[in-house]
Structures are given as structure tokens and as C-alpha cells.
Amino acid sequence: AEAGPFDLRRESDRATLDEIRAGMDEYAVLVFRDQLFDGGEQLAFARRFDGTLHAKTGAAVLGKNRLGDEALTDISNLDEGGQLMQAGDRRHAYALGNRLWHTDASFQDPPGRYSMLLAKVVPPVAADTELADLRAAYDALDDATRRTLEGLRAHHSIAYSRMTLGFEFSDEEQRQLPGAVHPVVRTNPRTGRRSLYLASHAAHIIGWPVPEGRLLLRELVEHATQPQFVYRHAWREGDLVIWDNLATMHRGRPFDDTHHRRELHRVTTLDIA
Ligand code: OGA
Ligand code: MN
Numbered sequence: 311a312e313a314g315p316f317d318l319r320r321e322s323d324r325a326t327l328d329e330i331r332a333g334m335d336e337y338a339v340l341v342f343r344d345q346l347f348d349g350g351e352q353l354a355f356a357r358r359f360d361g362t363l364h365a366k367t368g369a370a371v372l373g374k375n376r377l378g379d380e381a382l383t384d385i386s387n388l389d390e391g392g393q394l395m396q397a398g399d400r401r402h403a404y405a406l407g408n409r410l411w412h413t414d415a416s417f418q419d420p421p422g423r424y425s426m427l428l429a430k431v432v433p434p435v436a437a438d439t440e441l442a443d444l445r446a447a448y449d450a451l452d453d454a455t456r457r458t459l460e461g462l463r464a465h466h467s468i469a470y471s472r473m474t475l476g477f478e479f480s481d482e483e484q485r486q487l488p489g490a491v492h493p494v495v496r497t498n499p500r501t502g503r504r505s506l507y508l509a510s511h512a513a514h515i516i517g518w519p520v521p522e523g524r525l526l527l528r529e530l531v532e533h534a535t536q537p538q539f540v541y542r543h544a545w546r547e548g549d550l551v552i553w554d555n556l557a558t559m560h561r562g563r564p565f566d567d568t569h570h571r572r573e574l575h576r577v578t579t580l581d582i583a
Pocket of ligand 1: 385408414425427437438439440560561562563574576
């Protein structure tokens with residue numbers, strides 16, 4: 311849903327923040343137009359909204375963040391000098407992992423909860439983000455599949471998901487990214503609504519042979535990303551999109567990223583009850 315008008319830099323009273331959280335429970339994705347945050351203001355809003363911020367990103371093990379704070383994730387195609395990264399750049403290859411269907415920080419425990427992605431520079435060509443509603447996808451499962459999923463848990467690892475694209479972390483980097491185990495079906499404690507919890511990071515089902523588990527996960531991702539479950543966001547500068555990582559999956563769509571600048575800043579909170 312589109313929310314507002316709000317200037318989120320100035321929203322701090324409890325009633326308004328509760329209303330936005332209730333909106334997140336209902337819609338799972340909210341779009342706020344014309345937000346004027348600088349980095350510090352975006353971090354401050356995220357803290358007001360949901361407390362603890364995710365800072366142990368996969369990118370953090372590759373080197374220093376261009377934006378100067380590991381909690382402010384640089385979702386751009388720019389190098390440290392602000393120039394367009396070229397194909398073959400290691401960080402560019404790493405960033406391409408966002409083109410796979412995923413939820414943010416599922417490879418952590420506690421995992422990512424809300425992601426808040428702000429568009430600073432939008433290219434003149436389409437460079438959209440798709441989001442899939444994993445509650446609607448769960449609701450559409452048949453009973454036999456729901457029974458199969460009862461109690462299942464999956465191991466999530468960013469080293470695994472990047473490896474599927476040919477990106478290699480060194481042994482030392484992998485030690486910093488051990489991954490995490492999460493249930494395949496989650497329930498929102500406030501609404502009681504269930505959702506699938508999937509991602510390119512999901513490497514295998516605990517207690518199952520690896521191929522069987524991977525095939526099940528692939529099957530579920532295919533199911534959950536059918537067009538009727540997917541919203542496609544065409545960015546305008548100043549858009550802040552908040553999504554609930556426990557109820558959705560998302561991916562960036564391809565564009566000519568060696569010729570057009572695209573700069574977005576993301577803050578993700580952790581699911582601490
Ligand atoms: C993210 C992400 C996709 C995109 O910011 O977490 O996956 O379209 N972004 O940039
Ligand atoms: Mn993401």
C-alpha cells in the first residue's frame with residue numbers, strides 16, 4: 311500500500327509509529343513518497359520504528375562501507391570513489407546476489423525484520439524491485455503441502471546463495487558468515503497469519519538429504535513468486551519502501567548497471583521480540 315503523506319524524519323510519537331506497524335502487519339509492504347532523509351536521519355527513524363539494527367551484513371566482510379556505517383547498507387552500483395563499478399569488480403559480483411529472490415539477513419539469528427530502502431538516485435531506465443507476498447503464497451498451498459512443511463526448518467547461508475552465482479567467499483570470510491536455522495513457516499504473533507519463510511539463502515532442510523530439501527525449497531519459491539503474489543515497485547527518487555522480511559521475499563530486476571547510476575540506502579532491523 312502507499313502510505314502518507316508523512317515526513318518520516320519528524321514522526322516519532324508512539325501512536326503514529328504504532329499505526330505504521332499495524333499497516334505493515336496488514337500490507338507487508340508500504341511505500342512512502344518524497345522522503346528527505348540523510349543517512350543519520352534514516353538510521354534514527356529505523357531505531358525509533360523498531361529498535362535494533364542489522365549491521366553484520368555479508369558486505370561487511372568484504373571491506374569498509376562507502377556510507378561509513380555498517381547499519382546503512384549501500385545498495386548501489388558505485389565504488390568507494392563514487393564511480394560506476396565495472397563487471398568483474400568483486401563488490402559488483404557480490405551485489406548481483408540481490409537479483410535472486412531473498413529476504414534480508416535470513417542468514418542471521420535473530421534475522422532481519424523490517425527493511426527500509428530509500429531511493430537516492432534512480433536511473434533513467436527501469437530498475438525495479440519485485441516483492442512477493444509469502445502470506446498469500448502460504449494461504450494458497452494445498453493441505454498436503456502444508457502438512458509436509460509442519461515443523462520444518464531450513465539452514466540459511468549467504469555464502470551458499472552467493473556461491474550459486476559463482477561468487478566465492480574465502481575460508482576466513484566464511485567463518486564470519488556461519489548462517490542460521492529458521493522455520494520454513496512463520497506466524498506473525500500479532501495477527502496470527504502464517505507465511506512461508508524462503509530465500510536464495512536457504513541452503514537445505516534440516517534433517518533431510520540435501521537434494522530433496524533443495525528441490526522442495528525451489529518448488530516453494532516457484533510457487534510463491536507467481537505473478538498474483540508479486541508487486542513490482544518502479545522507483546522514484548525519495549521513495550522509501552518498507553517491507554516485512556518475515557512476510558515477503560524480494561529481488562532487484564536487471565538493468566544496464568555499468569552505464570546508469572542507481573543509488574539506494576537500506577536500513578534493516580532485527581527480529582527481536
Ligand atoms: C535490498 C535489495 C533490491 C534492489 O536492498 O535488500 O535486495 O532492487 N534490493 O536493489
Ligand atoms: Mn535485499
